[in-house]
Amino acid sequence: MTDDDHVFKALADPTRRFLLDLLFQRDGRTLKDLESGLAMTRFGVMKHLKVLEDAGLVIAVRSGREKLHYLNAVPIRMIHDRWIDKYKAREVSALLALKTDLEKED
Amino acid sequence: MTDKATPKQVYRIVIKASAQAIWDAITKPEWTARYAYGGRVEYDLKAGGRFRHWASAEMKAAGLPDELIVGEVIESDPPRKLVQTWHPLFNADTAAETPTRLTYEIQENQGGVCTVTITHDVTGAPLVAGMVPGGGDPVRGGGGWPWTLSDLKSLLETGKRM
Numbered sequence: 001m002t003d004d005d006h007v008f009k010a011l012a013d014p015t016r017r018f019l020l021d022l023l024f025q026r027d028g029r030t031l032k033d034l035e036s037g038l039a040m041t042r043f044g045v046m047k048h049l050k051v052l053e054d055a056g057l058v059i060a061v062r063s064g065r066e067k068l069h070y071l072n073a074v075p076i077r078m079i080h081d082r083w084i085d086k087y088k089a090r091e092v093s094a095l096l097a098l099k100t101d102l103e104k105e106d
Numbered sequence: 107m108t109d110k111a112t113p114k115q116v117y118r119i120v121i122k123a124s125a126q127a128i129w130d131a132i133t134k135p136e137w138t139a140r141y142a143y144g145g146r147v148e149y150d151l152k153a154g155g156r157f158r159h160w161a162s163a164e165m166k167a168a169g170l171p172d173e174l175i176v177g178e179v180i181e182s183d184p185p186r187k188l189v190q191t192w193h194p195l196f197n198a199d200t201a202a203e204t205p206t207r208l209t210y211e212i213q214e215n216q217g218g219v220c221t222v223t224i225t226h227d228v229t230g231a232p233l234v235a236g237m238v239p240g241g242g243d244p245v246r247g248g249g250g251w252p253w254t255l256s257d258l259k260s261l262l263e264t265g266k267r268m
Contacts, residue, residue: 003120028114059116059223070116073239077252078119078259081268 003056004082007075010055015040016048020057023071030066113229115239119255122219123262125212129185131258132210135160141261142254143247145174155179157190170196177205187211192226194234204230222258224251 001009010016015038022037023029035045049069052058059070121128131137135146138159145165148158159175166172174196181189193205207227214220228235242248249257260268 056118056120059118061116061225070114072116072118073241073252074117074119074255077240078256081253081256 003075004079006055007057007079010051010057013048013051015044016052019045019048019052020071023058023069027070028061028068030068034069113227113235115226115228115235115251117224117226117251117255119222119259120215120219121222121259121262124218125185125214125220127262128212128220128222128258129188131262132188133184141257141267142249149179151179151182151184151188153179153181155182157192161196165196177208180207185212194237197233200231200233200237203233206231206234222255224255226251 011020018038019034022034031042031045031049034049035042038045049058049060053060056072056075059072060067061070062068131141133147133149133151135148138145138147139162143162143165145162146160148156148160150156155178157175157177157179158173161170161172161174165174175192175194177191177193179188179190181187188210190208191205192208193201193203195201206229209223209225209227211223211225212220213223226238228238238250240248240250240252242250244253257268260266
């Protein structure tokens with residue numbers, strides 16, 4: 001799998017998107033804190049966090065006896081730059097071309 | 107905008123380049139002028155050394171101050187770790203906040219790739235905390251660290267910007 005595949009796969013699950021939203025609201029949370037927001041076993045949450053970590057979307061940092069989880073927005077930015085900007089630009093230029101064509105017909 | 111109440115933010119990217127090339131791209135003005143918002147940096151790479159990020163001609167024409175970001179080097183271990191203070195002066199409100207603390211870590215992995223981690227401790231600087239995650243339009247200054255790192259990766263891997 002490429003890096004992009006890992007990110008898309010990680011984002012293709014509602015629980016994992018929910019975990020990212022929790023970190024977006026407040027970053028640097030413990031596993032205990034994250035699992036309290038989900039009706040799921042600790043093992044289940046750990047499995048989802050592992051997929052997010054493998055995709056680079058979550059970074060776990062040791063802080064004393066705790067492990068804090070941080071949201072890493074860089075892979076999402078890269079998906080945005082690689083996939084979304086490209087099509088947005090095409091859409092705009094297609095509209096501009098249409099406008100030019102329509103104005104020529106007048 | 108992200109509501110990051112915690113004082114620390116972490117950003118990570120994998121770049122196919124040597125640790126030295128990445129270190130140079132962060133600390134040398136001829137490199138910093140070529141990606142993200144541009145502008146030349148000035149680093150005295152020793153504890154207590156001065157850091158300045160100077161505005162480019164375009165930025166100055168847009169009304170930004172000469173000294174965009176100021177700071178002091180806390181720890182320099184080339185090409186692996188750089189710890190510094192980071193105090194943006196390009197906005198009067200962020201200039202009034204306390205200086206933040208920025209750590210760059212460059213870890214060499216197998217296969218000629220490096221993991222670059224930025225840890226930004228934004229304690230006491232809520233405006234900086236809201237600004238550096240990006241999420242806005244880079245053209246209007248909303249790129250933040252994710253866009254900066256993504257652009258750095260493009261430059262080092264392809265020789266071109268995004």
